[in-house]
Amino acid sequence: MASSSKPKSIYDVFLNFRGTDLCNNFLGHLYKALNQNGIYTFIDREEMRKGDQISAALMKAIEQSCIAIIIFSEDYASSHWCLEEATKIMECKEQNDLTVLPVFYKVDPREVRGGKERYGKALAKHESKFGKDSEKVKRWKKALFNAGNLSWWHLNDGPSNN
Template identity: 70%
Template structure:
């Protein structure tokens, strides 16, 4: 049985190329200034093709997950795998999930519109339209996109 110990206050899931140097840096600074221990994954440090056990553990050991949905979020297999794990922990471990819709609307995330539709279509080509992996990603996007969150259109 996994430990119920919480090592992080907040886990932030994001697509670095979209938000690292603007919204994310401001969010992290605000959390840090308030003494909130935050886990930020660095895409540049990732090795291999699957999320590492340590990253999965960081999600499990967090009290809150902030998902920053941005235009290219769904194009990242890593982000989608994180999202699936976050939504599993929401259901099983009472993880609090707070979505931030950064220049994308919740309906785009939920319904696979525009950039999200294109990203999922590319994943379906690679993994197969009926692959379990893609089905899990779509379900996680639908569920997370249905949560109450914040919409940010500029900065």
């Protein structure tokens, strides 16, 4: 059930991404375009200060954003930080009406929501680390499934399989 009191927004957009996949290409162009159009965007490499507690600062930034853009890429699911952020984003969508815009960058949306191929392998590694019945991994799978079912953009070098 959605909460009637939405936290005060500081950021227009929160960008959730796997840095090793995107930092020097798509993400850089997106961040620049948002800033050039006066859209105040949280990106962890720009907004995090030395000494900030990473998880608390990121979770607070998600809560203080109007829109979250989740950029699913090939290696996204291998990062437990990305999965934690995605889970928080989807929780804020339900509780605070956060607008969530998924972008599938060189990855099929069915792979994300169904835990197939690279996403399946990454989630299996997390299960081996945290346990097959881990609540944490179950929350991550649910967040991926729910985010994968939202209206989205699919960016690929080749033809789309949708």
